[in-house]
Amino acid sequence: MDELETLREAVRFTPHNVPLRRHLADVLLKHGLAAEAEQEYRDALALAPDDPELKLGLARAFFQQGKGSHALVIVEDMAKLSDASGRVHVLHAKLLAAAGDVAQAVRQYRRGVEKDSAAADPEFAARLGIGAEESETVDGKVRAAWGDDEPPAPSEVERPTVRFDGVGGMQEVKEEIRLKIIHPLQHPELYKAYGKAIGGGILMYGPPGCGKTYLARATAGEIKAGFISVGISDVLDMWIGNSERNLHELFEQARRNRPCVLFFDEVDALGASRSDMRQHAGRMLINQFLSEMDGVASSNEGVLILAATNAPWHLDSAFRRPGRFDRILFVPPPDAAARAAILRLHVRGKPVEDLDFDHLAKKTEGFSGADLRAVVDLAVEAKLRQAMKSGVPQPLTTKDLAAGASTQKPTTREWFASARNYALYSNQGGIYDDILTYLKLK
Numbered sequence: 167m168d169e170l171e172t173l174r175e176a177v178r179f180t181p182h183n184v185p186l187r188r189h190l191a192d193v194l195l196k197h198g199l200a201a202e203a204e205q206e207y208r209d210a211l212a213l214a215p216d217d218p219e220l221k222l223g224l225a226r227a228f229f230q231q232g233k234g235s236h237a238l239v240i241v242e243d244m245a246k247l248s249d250a251s252g253r254v255h256v257l258h259a260k261l262l263a264a265a266g267d268v269a270q271a272v273r274q275y276r277r278g279v280e281k282d283s284a285a286a287d288p289e290f291a292a293r294l295g296i297g298a299e300e301s302e303t304v305d306g307k308v309r310a311a312w313g314d315d316e317p318p319a320p321s322e323v324e325r326p327t328v329r330f331d332g333v334g335g336m337q338e339v340k341e342e343i344r345l346k347i348i349h350p351l352q353h354p355e356l357y358k359a360y361g362k363a364i365g366g367g368i369l370m371y372g373p374p375g376c377g378k379t380y381l382a383r384a385t386a387g388e389i390k391a392g393f394i395s396v397g398i399s400d401v402l403d404m405w406i407g408n409s410e411r412n413l414h415e416l417f418e419q420a421r422r423n424r425p426c427v428l429f430f431d432e433v434d435a436l437g438a439s440r441s442d443m444r445q446h447a448g449r450m451l452i453n454q455f456l457s458e459m460d461g462v463a464s465s466n467e468g469v470l471i472l473a474a475t476n477a478p479w480h481l482d483s484a485f486r487r488p489g490r491f492d493r494i495l496f497v498p499p500p501d502a503a504a505r506a507a508i509l510r511l512h513v514r515g516k517p518v519e520d521l522d523f524d525h526l527a528k529k530t531e532g533f534s535g536a537d538l539r540a541v542v543d544l545a546v547e548a549k550l551r552q553a554m555k556s557g558v559p560q561p562l563t564t565k566d567l568a569a570g571a572s573t574q575k576p577t578t579r580e581w582f583a584s585a586r587n588y589a590l591y592s593n594q595g596g597i598y599d600d601i602l603t604y605l606k607l608k
Contacts, residue, residue: 167314169193177206184214191223196412199228218244222254229257234264235499245274252282264362264450268294268407323394323423326387326414332511333377333384335504342379343368343385346493347470351389366472367459367490369433371478373581375536378474381497382429385472394419398435401451410454416459417469424468433473434480453483459490476581478597479588486597496600499534499578502527508535509567512542517561526567532576544570 173190191206207224227238255278262271349356370378386393420428506523545566553559589598602608
């Protein structure tokens, strides 16, 4: 640090010496003192406002401090000049990659390395998917490891036939979906009169196996809309910017097929709280997600966004802002009437004999829809074992299903053990009051 003190002293004696100020700023940046370097670059630019090295230095200082937009304003103008250095293009590439525009980042990186091979950054190139073994070293060109002009493979647009009458129980949740999604499409003139847009987002949360995914598919079937189911693997990608690109393409596909239900399963894996993240790439994906939901670049009119999560407390709070997931619905385990309805659905088409569904509903308190399906499967397996011995298939009875219920334990208990703590001690704004009501703690 003796070098820094010497340079600072020299600048104090000759404050109008631009090369000396630039050298001090470069050394400060080298030592990670980006904020101090920024000030030195600014002071030097006041003396020599057209110096390209000072402009690049200031952009680098911004970049080191995470001020991407500030740096991009400077670098974009410089990159347009025919005499821009290779380092300008490489820095431009890094800023574009951070903003999610990987295809353009690759092009800028190529241009920078073509102009000045010394500007190459092998580590950054590897993160972009540019392999050293693929470089054409004869003419200095670098080829991306993936085709940046090819869009990702789109998810399939389904046309579900299941309707709400095929979903047992959940009347309150269905009514909310009708109000938010179905009625606007069936009565567009009423909503238009009140200036209410057709579209929006609903977040469903609750224990696993309670029908959130099935309900989302039934929503699309109810309005004869397209349905795109998005899983983690459809979005996340190992290369910088590709995840954001995949997410954008999914929204674009929904916009091309409107009305369309875009359903995100396990949305907390894509939109986890940014305060818990250490990696910049994760934050960029969430920013892209929020931007797409807001319809910044394209209108989301007619795009109906549903999402499901078992852990809403891990979702970034920005998703709960009005205009995004402005309806947050608790999907509890089915009540007695719903359990009876679900059991009726699961035994449909099977040989049965005088089933007492109300009795079975009492025996399955706290069971999820998936648990009830397991009860029926256990009963069927027991009957199959009997049929294999006797050679004669027998119908399912209340006793058979009750035996299955005594074997299968409700899987929702573990979820409620965790949810109870969040509802009691981390319930800002009362968003988990439904959990407390369900557990009779409120």
